[in-house]
Every structure is written in C-alpha cells, then in structure tokens.
Amino acid sequence: MSASPFVRPNPCEDPALRVVGFHHAGGSAAVYYPMGREFPPSWELALLDLPGRGKRFAQEPLEDMEQVVDRAVRDLEPFLDGSPLALFGHSFGALVALETGRALQRMGFTPQWLGVSGRVPPNFTRITRLSELDDEELLRTMVDMGGTPGRITEVPEFVARFLRVARADLRAAESYRPDPGRPPMSCPLTVFGGTEDAWAPLPAMAGWQNESLHACRRRVLPGGHFYFLGPALKGFTRDLIAEIRTVTAVPR
Numbered sequence: 001m002s003a004s005p006f007v008r009p010n011p012c013e014d015p016a017l018r019v020v021g022f023h024h025a026g027g028s029a030a031v032y033y034p035m036g037r038e039f040p041p042s043w044e045l046a047l048l049d050l051p052g053r054g055k056r057f058a059q060e061p062l063e064d065m066e067q068v069v070d071r072a073v074r075d076l077e078p079f080l081d082g083s084p085l086a087l088f089g090h091s092f093g094a095l096v097a098l099e100t101g102r103a104l105q106r107m108g109f110t111p112q113w114l115g116v117s118g119r120v121p122p123n124f125t126r127i128t129r130l131s132e133l134d135d136e137e138l139l140r141t142m143v144d145m146g147g148t149p150g151r152i153t154e155v156p157e158f159v160a161r162f163l164r165v166a167r168a169d170l171r172a173a174e175s176y177r178p179d180p181g182r183p184p185m186s187c188p189l190t191v192f193g194g195t196e197d198a199w200a201p202l203p204a205m206a207g208w209q210n211e212s213l214h215a216c217r218r219r220v221l222p223g224g225h226f227y228f229l230g231p232a233l234k235g236f237t238r239d240l241i242a243e244i245r246t247v248t249a250v251p252r
Helices: 029-038 065-079 092-106 135-145 150-154 156-174 202-211 230-247
Strands: 017-022 043-048 085-090 113-117 189-194 217-221
Touching (some): 065 092, 092 156, 113 230, 135 156, 150 156
Parallel strands (some): 017 085, 085 113, 113 189
8 A cells, every 4th residue: 555645743543534635836834834833623734735745746747737636536536435524735736726726526425625825827828937937047936936945956866856846837837727617615715815925916815716706805914925834834824723713514
C-alpha cells in the first residue's frame, strides 16, 4: 500500500470535521502546517501534496487541471466514508479546491464548506501568463509575490526543482477552462482576500457568487497575495475556524 499523500499536523481519530488544504502554485503542504496548532481538538487538518513536491517530490508534476482534480479526488477516497469534509485552497489551490468539491458533489459527497483565497473567480480572464516567463523573470515574480523565500536562489538545485513544479501548476491554472453551464456548489462558500493583492483584486472577487447556491461570504484581511503568512497565520486560522463554525452545523 502506498504512503498517504496527506500531511496531518494534528492527527485525530474520527474527527468531527476534516479540513483539506490545497497549496498554491509551486507550494506544498508545508505552507499550512502551523495552522494545525490552532485547530479544535476534534477537528483534523489534512494537507495534500500534489505530485512534484513534499511527500511526492519524486513524482512528475501535473500540467492539466483535469488530471490534478482527478488525482485529488482519488487521494480523498479513503476519507469519503468517514468524517465530513471542508475544503480550502489559496491561489492555484483555490481552483483545485473548487473543482475537487464539484467532483465530490457529482459523486454524492458534497463538502460541508468551501473556502477560496487569493484567486479571481473562474470566469475572470487573466491576460498575464506566468508560465511563459523565462526562468529569471518567473523566479523574481514568484519571490515578489511573497510565498517563495528569497533564499531559494542560493541553491541552484532547489531553483530548478521549484521552477519545474511552479510552471506545471501555472500551466494547469492558465489552461483551465471551466464549463460555463456547470451547476454551482450546494455548500456554503467563503472568499478570503488581501487588501493589497494585485493578483486577486477585491472588486473582481464578487464573481465567486456564481459558484455557490448560498450567499457568498467574504473575509478581507490586510496584506498582499500571501496576506496570511508569517505572524498573521495564527489570526487567519482562527478566522477560518470561526467562518466554518458560522456557516455549518459542525459541533463545537
């Protein structure tokens, strides 16, 4: 039996809720790991590493969103007979969370809640294609966003691996063309964003309302694209937990 692709910072047997986290382009489960310290004892945080990083660093990264979602759904299958699920993703991970949630809904397993962050809605057309930048410019752009430590440039082997994985994620996101006639999610949806996020400007975020039958809730926090990292992560985690408790029937 293959090892689980999930990182579980606060393992919990038969949790009241399992919150699944999807990382940003070029990222890994490690970005959310400290959040587990803030979780209620009866909840579990399950962080998925997609191929090419973390627990799956030796696997070939995926460049197609359909393949990414298919892999995520298969990874989640062991959880589908147990505790209810909530899904959360940031940036590229927001699209993965959304489409994974849709796939689960088609299977008859609708998540309790969907949280998306730092990503314009699927019907928003982005002109800039980061995957087509040369290595130097792509690395500079990713570091400037704030989610990639600048010290990565000190180790050429790390740079090459990071760019390979980031490009694959970006190609999957940039080639993503959702069916405009697909039904909306039937679970509550919360959109998180940073006040200074040029990659997910707040006026554009209203379009997420089309993705859920519920009224779309919004939480805006100070900062740029990675507004929740660093000292802000603890407060962000508490906001996320409070949001889930507000819109679901998960026991306290």
